[in-house]
Amino acid sequence: MNRIIIGIVFILLGGGLYLNQGHPVGLGELFGYYWPSLFVIPLGLFFHWLYFSMTAPRAAGLLIPGGILFTAGIVCQVSMLFDSWDVTWPGFIMAVAVGLLEFYWFGARNRYLLIPINILAALSLLFFAVFTLGALYNQLVVKGPIFGIVLMALGAYALIGGSRKRKA
Structure with a gap:
């Protein structure tokens, strides 16, 4: 597990240095560009890990914040790297749909949960x-x-x- 974390950190640092094209990079700039990958995405993965390794199938509710945080973290990371907040903001609506879809898929499969999932997904795709x-x-x-x-x-x-x- 430690090798995976170290590997991800090195890949992100190397990618940042490569994209920076030789300009000096400060620690603040790295945190500024990669805060979603350092804080938000790992927290979403932590909720998924809790569900799949420790509590499954009892606590499917952990997948709602896990899916929301993971998807929102990806949207934030893409937006930070490409400065595309004006185009990627509907991804936050999709994040809620993903979290609810995971809860539906791995939970009790309440069919009424598909109504907000489809409304949020359609709204997000329309805005995209x-x-x-x-x-x-x-x-x-x-x-x-x-x-x-x-x-x-x-x-x-x-x-x-x-x-x-x-x-x-």
Whole structure:
């Protein structure tokens, strides 16, 4: 178990140094970028470990905070590394759905629990789609010439394709 923790810490430190590209890295910066991997994700894994190794199947309720913390930790880590809080925030809604789904799956399988799970998952996926498409639109249309090039290509095709159809 200690080798696994040391291995994860070395991988994170090495990845941080690699991504930093030679600039000096302070301990505060490492904590600033990797706080989800250092604190939130391990706590979620701890709840899972408690359930699967010690209390299963008696305390399935441990999986709710475990699933929420683990999923929220992954969302936070991705957001910290790529500065994408504006796109990844629906992951927090999905975190609650994941925690409830784990409770449903490993617990008593109360079918009424599927109602909030499906509502939260659908809401999260809808927000992911809307904000991701919005971010792509901003990157392609507002900040990039791709949309203009596509419109010019469509116009040229309409002119060339339209003249061929009239001649035939």
